[in-house]
Amino acid sequence: MINPLLRISTSALSVLLGAALMAQDSVKEDFVPSSKNQPGKEYPMVNSQGYARFRVEAPEAKSVTVTLGLGGRGGTKLEKQSDGSWMGTTEGPMDEGFHYYHLIVDDGAFNDPGALNYYGSCRWESGIEIPAHDKDFYALKDVPHGNVQQVLFSSPSTGVERRAFVYTPPEYGKTDKKYPVLYLQHGWGEDETAWSNQGHANLIMDNLIAEGKIEPFIIVMTYGMTNNVKFGTINQFDAKEFETVLVDELVPYIDKNFNTVPDKKHRAMAGLSMGGVETKLITMRRPETFGYYGLLSGGTYAPDDLKDSGVGLVFISCGSKENPDRVTSAVEALKNAGYNAVSYVSPDTAHEFLTWRRSLYRLAPLLFR
DSSP states (O other), X not given: OOOHHHHHHHHHHHHHXXXXXXXXXXXXXXXXXXXXBOTTOOOSEEXXXXXXXXXXXXXXXXXXXXXXXXXXSSOEEXXXXXXXXXXXXXXXXXXXXXXXXXXXXXTEEEOOTTBXXXXXXXXXXXXXXXXXXXXXXXXXXXXXXXXEEEEEEEETTTTEEEEEEEEEOTTTTSSXXXXXXXXXXXXXXXXXXXXXXXXXXXXXXXXXXXXTOSOOOEXXXXXXSOTTOOTTOGGGOOOHHHXXXXXXXXXXXXXXXXXXXXXXXXXXXXXXXXXXXXXXXHHHHOXXXXXXXXXXXXXXXXXXXXXXXXXXXXXXXXXXXXXXXXHHHHHHXXXXXXXXXXXXXXXXXXXXXXXXXXXXXXXXXXXXX
């Protein structure tokens, strides 16, 4: 007699295998190279459904896995081909937007030779872009473009010269006009290149300005000194060292060397993820410095946090796959307490750059009004 449990297990397995085969059969073969590929490289590729396909030359390898897949099930295992290359397609469609990944070849971690590299997870990682249905707002268009320049500033508190990237709008420098400034912070594992490279902050600004949706302003992006924080110790992070660098060293440098309006009403701070944590900590301790606050997947404010702050706007956002109820309820509490507060929930995204691109797109028109 067949064990009923075995019959059920066999039936369930058949359903799962059938579903997997149907999923593979339904993958559209309209793959094109990712927009984040190295020049002239065909792979990795993406299709119109959001699947990603990889091809790696590693003829002597015993196994190759891409650390990008679904549900935390170990990524995408590639299969060896007759020509010695390894190929594979993600089990299902990925979230729209930018993703970090790398290769596991046997027991070693390597970047994908076909993809451009982006600083994340405290190392240079490969990057891939799953085209978003609303990508137009951060697309490279035939509009006037601003400038992103690297600056080096002295930091007596840390004893080194530090680096920042400064976005200035297309019209900057053509007159004596002075501009407001947004200090925009990256997340844990990233650095001052993140918002321009992964976030396309400059293109978002160029497009908003070209469409007449915002008054132009400057954006300053510097390293937030987040990457020495280890998992499990975030509650000990106080951002005081970075506070000194930002408020006492970088802000005066920017006001001295750029055409800014050097006061609180024309200065904002925002950050994604751990950069949002920094934003909250620093704005609470230095309310005289910044007049607008933005937390992008970086926690929330309570009304008591903002007492006597004189803040002009609080913007709090996250992805719909994060904790949207917490964000919306926090903003409702701030509104009820009399604060100008705005929430935004990015549809169908998690803790990822499409969430933060969309957040910046919605935050920028609200600033300095």
